[in-house]
Amino acid sequence: MSIPREFKYVGTRPIRHDGVDKVTGRASYGADAAWPGMLHGAVLRSPHAHARIVSIDTSAAERTPGVRAVVTGSDFPETTAALALGEAAIDLRDISESMIARTKVLYHGHAVAAVAATTFDIAKEAAEKIKVVYEPLEPVTDIDRAIAPDAPILHPTLKTKGAPEGATGPTNVASRLELKRGDVDAGFAEADVIVEREFRTAMVHQGYIEPHACIARCGEDGRAVVWCTTQGPFVVRDASAAIVGLDPAHVKVIPSEIGGGFGGKIVVYLEPLAIVLSRKAQRPVKMVMSRDEVFRATGPTSGSKIRVKLGARRDGRLVAARASLWYEAGAYRGSPVGAGAMCAIAAYKIPNFFIEAYDVVVNKPKVAAYRAPGSPMAAFAVESAVDDIARELKVDPIDLRLKNANREGDQAPYGPKYGPIGLEPLLETARRHPHWTAPLGPNQGRGFAVGFWFNAGMNSSATVTLNADGSAAVVTGNPDIGGTRVAQALMVAEELAIRSSASDQASATPTAAASPTSPAAAASAMRRAWP
Amino acid sequence: MARLHIETTINGEPAEFLCDPHETLLSALRNGLGLTGTKEGCSTGDCGACSVIVDGRLVPACLVLAPEAQGRTITTIEGLSSGDALHPLQQKFLEHAALQCGVCTPGFIVAAAALLDAKPNPTEEETRFWLAGNLCRCTGYDKIIRAVLDTAAHIRESAV
Amino acid sequence: MLAIRYEAPRSVAEAVRLIAADPAARVLAGGTDLLVQFKAGARLPSAFVDVKRIPELIGVAIDAGGLHLGAATPAAVLTEHVELRRLWPGLAEAVHLIGSVQIQGRGSVGGNLCNASPAADTTCALIVNRAECVIAGPGGERTIAVERFCMAPGRTVLERGELLVAIRVPRPAPRTSDAYLRLIPRSEMDIAVAGAAVSVTVDADGVCTAARVAIGAVAPTALLVPEAAKALVGSRLDDAALKRAAEASSAAARPIDDKRGTTAYRRTIAGVLTRRAAAIAKQRVVS
Numbered sequence: 001m002s003i004p005r006e007f008k009y010v011g012t013r014p015i016r017h018d019g020v021d022k023v024t025g026r027a028s029y030g031a032d033a034a035w036p037g038m039l040h041g042a043v044l045r046s047p048h049a050h051a052r053i054v055s056i057d058t059s060a061a062e063r064t065p066g067v068r069a070v071v072t073g074s075d076f077p078e079t080t081a082a083l084a085l086g087e088a089a090i091d092l093r094d095i096s097e098s099m100i101a102r103t104k105v106l107y108h109g110h111a112v113a114a115v116a117a118t119t120f121d122i123a124k125e126a127a128e129k130i131k132v133v134y135e136p137l138e139p140v141t142d143i144d145r146a147i148a149p150d151a152p153i154l155h156p157t158l159k160t161k162g163a164p165e166g167a168t169g170p171t172n173v174a175s176r177l178e179l180k181r182g183d184v185d186a187g188f189a190e191a192d193v194i195v196e197r198e199f200r201t202a203m204v205h206q207g208y209i210e211p212h213a214c215i216a217r218c219g220e221d222g223r224a225v226v227w228c229t230t231q232g233p234f235v236v237r238d239a240s241a242a243i244v245g246l247d248p249a250h251v252k253v254i255p256s257e258i259g260g261g262f263g264g265k266i267v268v269y270l271e272p273l274a275i276v277l278s279r280k281a282q283r284p285v286k287m288v289m290s291r292d293e294v295f296r297a298t299g300p301t302s303g304s305k306i307r308v309k310l311g312a313r314r315d316g317r318l319v320a321a322r323a324s325l326w327y328e329a330g331a332y333r334g335s336p337v338g339a340g341a342m343c344a345i346a347a348y349k350i351p352n353f354f355i356e357a358y359d360v361v362v363n364k365p366k367v368a369a370y371r372a373p374g375s376p377m378a379a380f381a382v383e384s385a386v387d388d389i390a391r392e393l394k395v396d397p398i399d400l401r402l403k404n405a406n407r408e409g410d411q412a413p414y415g416p417k418y419g420p421i422g423l424e425p426l427l428e429t430a431r432r433h434p435h436w437t438a439p440l441g442p443n444q445g446r447g448f449a450v451g452f453w454f455n456a457g458m459n460s461s462a463t464v465t466l467n468a469d470g471s472a473a474v475v476t477g478n479p480d481i482g483g484t485r486v487a488q489a490l491m492v493a494e495e496l497a498i499r500s501s502a503s504d505q506a507s508a509t510p511t512a513a514a515s516p517t518s519p520a521a522a523a524s525a526m527r528r529a530w531p
Numbered sequence: 532m533a534r535l536h537i538e539t540t541i542n543g544e545p546a547e548f549l550c551d552p553h554e555t556l557l558s559a560l561r562n563g564l565g566l567t568g569t570k571e572g573c574s575t576g577d578c579g580a581c582s583v584i585v586d587g588r589l590v591p592a593c594l595v596l597a598p599e600a601q602g603r604t605i606t607t608i609e610g611l612s613s614g615d616a617l618h619p620l621q622q623k624f625l626e627h628a629a630l631q632c633g634v635c636t637p638g639f640i641v642a643a644a645a646l647l648d649a650k651p652n653p654t655e656e657e658t659r660f661w662l663a664g665n666l667c668r669c670t671g672y673d674k675i676i677r678a679v680l681d682t683a684a685h686i687r688e689s690a691v
Numbered sequence: 692m693l694a695i696r697y698e699a700p701r702s703v704a705e706a707v708r709l710i711a712a713d714p715a716a717r718v719l720a721g722g723t724d725l726l727v728q729f730k731a732g733a734r735l736p737s738a739f740v741d742v743k744r745i746p747e748l749i750g751v752a753i754d755a756g757g758l759h760l761g762a763a764t765p766a767a768v769l770t771e772h773v774e775l776r777r778l779w780p781g782l783a784e785a786v787h788l789i790g791s792v793q794i795q796g797r798g799s800v801g802g803n804l805c806n807a808s809p810a811a812d813t814t815c816a817l818i819v820n821r822a823e824c825v826i827a828g829p830g831g832e833r834t835i836a837v838e839r840f841c842m843a844p845g846r847t848v849l850e851r852g853e854l855l856v857a858i859r860v861p862r863p864a865p866r867t868s869d870a871y872l873r874l875i876p877r878s879e880m881d882i883a884v885a886g887a888a889v890s891v892t893v894d895a896d897g898v899c900t901a902a903r904v905a906i907g908a909v910a911p912t913a914l915l916v917p918e919a920a921k922a923l924v925g926s927r928l929d930d931a932a933l934k935r936a937a938e939a940s941s942a943a944a945r946p947i948d949d950k951r952g953t954t955a956y957r958r959t960i961a962g963v964l965t966r967r968a969a970a971i972a973k974q975r976v977v978s
Contacts (some may be wrong), residue, residue: 013628015626016625016628017600017627018632019624019625020617020621020625020631021635022630022633022636023609023617023620023621023624023625023630023636024568024608024609024611024612024617024621024637025566025569025609025641026568027567027633027635028567029567031561031567031569031571032561032567034562034565040617121551121693124695140589159637188623206630207668208636208668209570209572209578209635209666209667209668210570210572210632210633211571211572238683257633257634258632259570259572259632259635259668260631260634260635260668261632261634262668288571290574291572291573291574291575292731294567479630481631482631482669483628483631483634523585535697551693551695552695552697552738552739553693553697553729553739555696555726575727575730576723576729576791576793576794576797576878578729578872579791579793585796586769588765588796589736589792589793589796590793590796590797591793591794591796591797593726594721594722594723594726594727594794595722595797596697596719596722596726596739596741598697598699599741599743600743601697601699614915617911629905642792644795645792648791660879661792663792663793663879663880664790664791664792664793664794665791665792665878
């Protein structure tokens with residue numbers, strides 16, 4: 001890999017354009033806005049992880065003074081459309097039902113109803129007056145229970161996508177996929193050392209400091225305007241429109257500044273509720289989650305169970321790998337287990353492998369993207385096993401990885417040939433670093449691991465306007481989640497060879513004024529610009 | 532229940548507001564007074580995003596009742612910069628790029644201002660200990676600590 | 692509608708009248724437990740009775756008799772108090788471990804005690820320093836030893852209309868010092884898995900003439916452990932004596948299994964912390 005030219009602006013460190021607003025408290029995040037006449041929304045959430053909804057009586061809430069609108073799942077149309085979302089297509093019906101339950105609640109914290117009232121306290125009290133009769137069902141909270149033959153079934157109509165021919169009957173396994181190469185049994189037969197391990201990881205929440213928040217207004221013309229904290233304003237537009245039954249062109253999303261997302265602020269949780277409450281009440285409706293709601297009802301990453309078996313020759317060459325991955329999808333299908341399978345052994349040239357991956361629904365919140373979705377847990381398992389091989393062979397863990405490292409032109413386990421992935425120089429650099437050989441003090445340890453993730457541009461767009469004074473303005477459709485305003489301004493300055501590129505307006509650019517752009521993946525964009 | 536009328540001093544100026552008896556100071560600042568620079572991250576005193584200074588003491592505004600503010604003196608993030616000039620901490624946070632998403636930043640800056648009032652020459656360990664009640668999910672803290680220590684050095688040098 | 696009153700009495704008598712008249716009213720000091728419980732829906736008081744405007748409940752005074760601590764004084768006032776840190780370093784370090792700087796700006800030692808958590812960091816340190824609780828009530832004032840104040844998790848001896856006004860700690864005897872240690876899985880901002888406080892008096896020959904040991908988070912309340920103190924008194928606080936004290940603490944512990952630690956682990960740790968705290972307290976006397 002070579003850097004094609006000297007940069008003049010890229011790589012410099014100007015004060016970020018949004019900096020002063022953020023250090024003075026002036027920057028406006030999701031919960032910071034107030035619209036004239038706005039109401040406040042509150043959500044009633046399920047106290048059960050798995051239950052059938054027998055009945056919902058909202059009359060007491062509706063009679064409460066100050067209440068202007070109450071909605072339940074029956075206020076939302078059935079939808080079957082799919083929405084392209086970054087690296088995967090999402091099923092809008094799942095997103096809609098995850099946002100508000102219809103006939104069943106599938107996780108503790110699943111929304112059942114929402115109320116808009118003149119104050120938040122009134123909305124919350126009214127929500128608590130809604131009488132919901134539940135028929136509790138056995139909750140399925142881990143992989144082993146979910147895949148047991150007598151497991152309670154979350155979705156009676158769910159079929160395993162990719163199941164072997166003839167597999168029938170209800171299941172909690174939403175999909176199964178395989179990746180394979182060579183003859184894995186023959187590979188293990190020629191191995192001198194074999195390790196086989198099983199690992200489990202728990203669901204972990206993204207933990208952004210800013211809870212989800214939005215304001216929506218739906219006017220007499222049926223058009224909606226949504227202010228919200230999101231990584232993907234175009235996702236919010238398209239998903240909200242489909243979920244509430246509007247034309248996407250009639251939904252304008254204005255992204256606020258965003259207080260962290262880490263993948264977790266791409267899906268919609270509040271926005272469609274606020275739109276429908278606003279449509280009923282004919283007033284703007286503001287909704288802000290508590291931290292408790294964020295943890296109970298928004299996307300964590302998958303918990304997982306992973307079995308790994310690796311075989312190596314005495315000389316350190318990995319000759320066979322077998323891995324089984326089960327990822328918790330949460331209440332609706334769509335865990336990142338496919339990506340986990342693709343990443344698991346992506347660093348290594350292994351001639352014989354067989355990887356199987358299962359997407360498993362459980363009674364927990366539906367998972368959302370989280371920093372290289374699916375890869376960390378697979379890396380944890382595989383890298384732990386690689387370390388065990390190094391221990392068995394009594395070789396340096398970096399040397400072992402170097403011996404098996406994939407290089408440019410090698411074929412990835414998932415098909416294509418690698419470009420310049422840089423693993424080998426990275427390992428060499430790490431091996432030469434003084435930290436790798438420095439003597440350890442008491443209670444100190446040292447470890448080494450490799451991780452793999454893809455890169456994808458997806459839909460990206462920017463508009464550059466040249467001003468009369470020779471400066472330029474950049475408009476993009478993504479919020480600035482950690483420095484992209486400056487990064488983009490520097491790139492434009494570099495390309496146009498102008499002294500300074502005026503501030504872009506990445507945040508607070510409404511969807512109506514920018515071209516479609518896939519969700520912000522902050523870390524990658526930022527790190528390229530801030531060496 | 533009638534709302535309470537509270538008179539207080541906020542960022543050096545007399546301020547009054549109406550609040551519910553059980554409302555938090557955080558809510559009164561953000562909703563009643565429009566001072567939204569003080570952020571709500573957890574509402575349980577764990578994250579530090581709502582740090583404010585009341586009568587010279589650093590507190591989480593989410594665990595102060597609004598009526599308690601009667602007669603007190605409150606400093607929020609909005610009160611740190613004066614006119615055109617940023618507070619030295621704000622300037623150093625910018626220079627060190629000690630923020631990413633920025634939502635925890637007001638809380639960190641208010642907490643750090645309280646630190647430098649109490650200890651103009653803090654060690655790195657004292658600084659880390661003092662800021663342990665402020666959570667940042669983006670930066671990994673290091674640049675924040677550098678910015679605070681650099682501010683302390685800058686203030687000392689300017690005073691000479 | 693929520694109909695919660697806010698009251699800010701100016702005297703102990705007024706506060707006692709308010710809480711005696713309304714058993715659903717809750718005393719508000721720093722609010723770092725109460726307001727969290729309120730927001731979680733665990734408590735719905737009829738009134739918050741803010742006692743921080745009552746002079747007797749705020750402030751630290753140290754005189755020949757010892758420490759007089761207003762029950763609602765924020766923790767930070769104690770940790771900033773140079774003389775308090777000198778006389779009761781163990782108590783000061785226990786206070787300093789409570790939550791964050793922000794929490795210490797609100798939370799009080801009296802509130803920590805009234806919340807009656809077995810894991811409260813200050814309780815053990817108060818116990819080994821022979822602290823007493825001054826309680827005002829409709830029938831007048833009474834005083835009880837701090838180790839008798841908490842009865843169970845979340846439950847104290849306070850009866851209807853009673854208010855914890857102050858905590859008194861007698862001036863330590865000459866050549867006396869204390870220490871408090873707790874174990875948490877991270878370095879800051881957590882709740883004790885186990886804690887131990889030790890106070891020792893050591894004569895000029897290096898012999899321990901008096902000792903108090905208390906352990907926390909290993910029983911429904913913090914425990915005074917006389918057997919551990921007995922193991923120390925008469926010894927030179929040598930390794931053998933410290934080991935016996937540790938064994939006594941472990942034996943006295945009655946911990947539960949929960950997400951913070953297992954019964955066996957907590958029992959062991961209670962002993963380890965006793966041994967280490969005793970060594971630190973000894974060192975503080977000597978130096």
